[in-house]
Every structure is written in C-alpha cells, then in structure tokens.
Amino acid sequence: MAVYTDVPPEELSRFVGGYDIGETVSCHGIAEGVENSNFLLRTTRADFILTLYERRVNPHELPWFLGLMQYLAGQGLSCPRPVADRAAATLGTLAGRPAAITTFLHGAWPRDIETFHCEAVGAAMARLHLDGAGYTAERRNSMGPAAWPPLLDACRASGDQVQHGLVAELDDALAFVGPSWPGQGAHPALPRGQIHGDLFPDNVFFIDGRVSGLIDFYFACTDWFAYDLAIALNAWCFDAHVAFCPDRARAMVRGYESVRPLGAEERAALPVLATGAAVRFLLTRLYDWINTPPDALVTPKNPLDYLGRLRFFRALTTPPEWL
Ligand SMILES: Nc1ncnc2c1ncn2[C@@H]1O[C@H](COP(=O)(O)OP(=O)(O)O)[C@@H](O)[C@H]1O
Numbered sequence: 649m650a651v652y653t654d655v656p657p658e659e660l661s662r663f664v665g666g667y668d669i670g671e672t673v674s675c676h677g678i679a680e681g682v683e684n685s686n687f688l689l690r691t692t693r694a695d696f697i698l699t700l701y702e703r704r705v706n707p708h709e710l711p712w713f714l715g716l717m718q719y720l721a722g723q724g725l726s727c728p729r730p731v732a733d734r735a736a737a738t739l740g741t742l743a744g745r746p747a748a749i750t751t752f753l754h755g756a757w758p759r760d761i762e763t764f765h766c767e768a769v770g771a772a773m774a775r776l777h778l779d780g781a782g783y784t785a786e787r788r789n790s791m792g793p794a795a796w797p798p799l800l801d802a803c804r805a806s807g808d809q810v811q812h813g814l815v816a817e818l819d820d821a822l823a824f825v826g827p828s829w830p831g832q833g834a835h836p837a838l839p840r841g842q843i844h845g846d847l848f849p850d851n852v853f854f855i856d857g858r859v860s861g862l863i864d865f866y867f868a869c870t871d872w873f874a875y876d877l878a879i880a881l882n883a884w885c886f887d888a889h890v891a892f893c894p895d896r897a898r899a900m901v902r903g904y905e906s907v908r909p910l911g912a913e914e915r916a917a918l919p920v921l922a923t924g925a926a927v928r929f930l931l932t933r934l935y936d937w938i939n940t941p942p943d944a945l946v947t948p949k950n951p952l953d954y955l956g957r958l959r960f961f962r963a964l965t966t967p968p969e970w971l
C-alpha cells in the first residue's frame with residue numbers, strides 16, 4: 649500500500665478548486681507503488697491521478713520530472729500529462745506535501761510476462777529515447793554508480809543478515825562495475841539522453857497486447873540510453889525463479905532496435921550496464937528491506953531477486969547470443 653499521507657476532505661476540495669477540472673466525485677488511495685502517495689481522483693469531468701510526493705523525490709527536481717512528462721506527452725508519447733491549475737502551475741502543495749494532478753492512463757500492467765510484452769516495451773522505450781531529444785534540461789542520475797557505495801555502506805552492518813556473504817559480494821561487484829562503466833578509463837562514453845530509469849512491468853500499461861502508456865517518471869534522468877535497456881533486461885527477462893529468459897531478452901532488443909538501432913559500443917557495454925543495474929536495484933531494495941519498519945504500510949521488495957540477476961550478468965564473458 650502506498651498512501652503515506654492522508655488528505656483531509658476540506659484540503660482536497662480547496663486544492664481541486666484551484667483547477668478547472670470539474671468537481672470532485674471521489675478520491676481513493678491506490679494500493680500500488682512504493683515511492684509516493686497516489687490517489688485516483690474522479691471529477692465530474694474525468695479521472696485523474698493525484699500524487700503527493702514523498703521519500704526519495706527531491707522537491708527541487710519535481711519541475712524537471714513534470715516538464716519531461718509534459719514534453720513527452722506533447723511529442724505523442726502516452727504518459728501522464730501534468731495538469732495546470734488556474735494559475736498555470738503544475739506543482740502545488742497539499743497536506744503539507746508537494747502535489748500534482750496528472751492525466752489518467754487506461755490499461756493494466758502485465759502480471760504474466762510474455763515475449764511479446766518484451767518486444768513491445770523495447771520499442772516503447774526506444775521511442776521515449778528519441779522523443780526526449782528536444783527536452784534539453786539535464787538531470788544527473790541520482791541512482792547512478794556514484795550513489796551505490798554510500799548505499800552499500802548504509803547496509804554494511806545488517807546486509808549479511810539478509811544473506812551470508814552479501815556485503816562482500818556487493819563490494820566485489822562494485823569494484824568490477826565502477827572502473828568498467830562507460831566513460832571510465834578506456835571505456836567509451838555512449839549515446840545519452842533522457843531515460844526512464846525504472847521501466848519495470850508495473851510501470852508499463854497494456855491494452856489488447858499493445859503498450860497503452862508508460863508511468864512513474866520519478867527516476868527519469870539524463871544517462872546512457874543503453875542503461876535504460878539494461879534496467880529493463882533485469883526487470884522483464886527473468887522468470888519467477890530468477891532464471892534468465894533469452895527469448896524475452898532477444899525480443900526486447902529486437903523491439904528496441906526496430907525504432908533505434910544500437911551501436912556496437914552500446915551492445916558491447918550491455919553486460920556491464922546490466923550488472924550495474926542489478927546492483928542498483930539490489931542496493932535500493934536492500935536498503936528498504938533493512939530500514940522499513942515492520943508496521944509500515946508498504947511491503948519492501950525482495951533484494952535477493954536481484955542477486956541472481958547480478959550473478960547472471962556478471963558471469964557473461966563473451967557477447968551473449970541473445971544480443
Ligand atoms: N497516470 C496514471 N494513470 C493510471 N494509473 C496510474 C497513473 N499513475 C499511477 N497510476 C496507478 O498508481 C500506481 C502507483 O503509481 P507509481 O507511479 O508506480 O507509484 P510510485 O511512484 O509510488 O511507485 C500504479 O501502479 C497505477 O495503478
């Protein structure tokens with residue numbers, strides 16, 4: 649359950665009254681997601697998503713995220729479009745939190761991933777990469793390689809209680825990934841631009857087998873395009889037993905390349921990028937696993953799902969046949 653902040657009805661009605669979106673009919677907390685408080689806001693005109701920003705989102709960065717969504721929606725990408733209030737502002741304050749209203753997207757995220765989903769998400773991601781080109785403001789990846797050593801340090805005391813030897817394995821992975829990262833030493837920099845940064849299945853909606861929308865842009869940033877693909881290879885291309893599914897990976901790369909072909913250097917960097925992506929999600933999940941109180945409303949995600957992924961990508965020595 650991800651509703652961290654309750655919204656008193658009178659505050660909601662004052663907030664919604666600042667927009668030209670009709671009268672509030674209902675406003676219900678949404679029991680999915682982990683980062684922010686999301687509500688389905690139904691008005692006499694339409695359905696909207698009301699988001700109160702919590703936790704990891706830096707309020708100073710919200711205009712960048714909202715601006716990116718506005719820009720991508722203007723390019724024809726199906727993503728939440730921030731709604732401006734009567735004073736033309738897309739960011740306000742509600743119940744003491746920064747808050748925004750965005751358009752509601754129809755569709756549902758896939759619970760059972762099939763190969764066609766992976767091909768479709770690859771193509772949708774490549775479109776996002778191309779569509780973002782005209783949004784020139786940059787955002788550094790706050791969850792990039794520089795963030796990983798301090799995250800590991802914060803988990804150092806308790807990490808081995810989650811799995812024996814985990815901290816040493818993560819130290820070793822960081823020592824490998826850091827110097828091998830694109831742009832480090834002899835490793836070439838790669839094509840870069842606006843990436844989603846968290847394109848997991850629960851952030852991609854489908855209708856009748858086609859992508860109907862991408863949501864949750866709050867890890868978006870300016871980084872290597874191929875890193876976004878590496879994140880999605882982690883998130884979509886393993887089964888429930890954390891066994892790698894080469895057909896899914898092949899389909900995802902094929903879908904991506906149907907829109908934006910990868911360069912040879914991007915292809916060569918994918919194993920290390922995917923190893924880094926596994927480290928990144930293992931670490932954020934481990935941090936949450938250790939620091940989420942037992943009575944919290946949100947259930948932390950299992951960090952060890954990403955240990956199997958890390959080991960898989962780390963062990964790739966030659967270019968894999970699915971690439
Ligand atoms: N624009 C949207 N249209 C429809 N549903 C949405 C939209 N944004 C969020 N949701 C719903 O809210 C849930 C949580 O949103 P998400 O952005 O993933 O939250 P968090 O940032 O907290 O992880 C989604 O799984 C979806 O059900």
Ligand SMILES: N[C@@H](CCOP(=O)(O)O)C(=O)O
Pocket residue numbers: 680681682683846848850851864929932933949
């Ligand atoms: N996708 C991340 C967690 C971020 O959650 P989201 O609900 O914002 O997508 C993970 O699975 O670790």
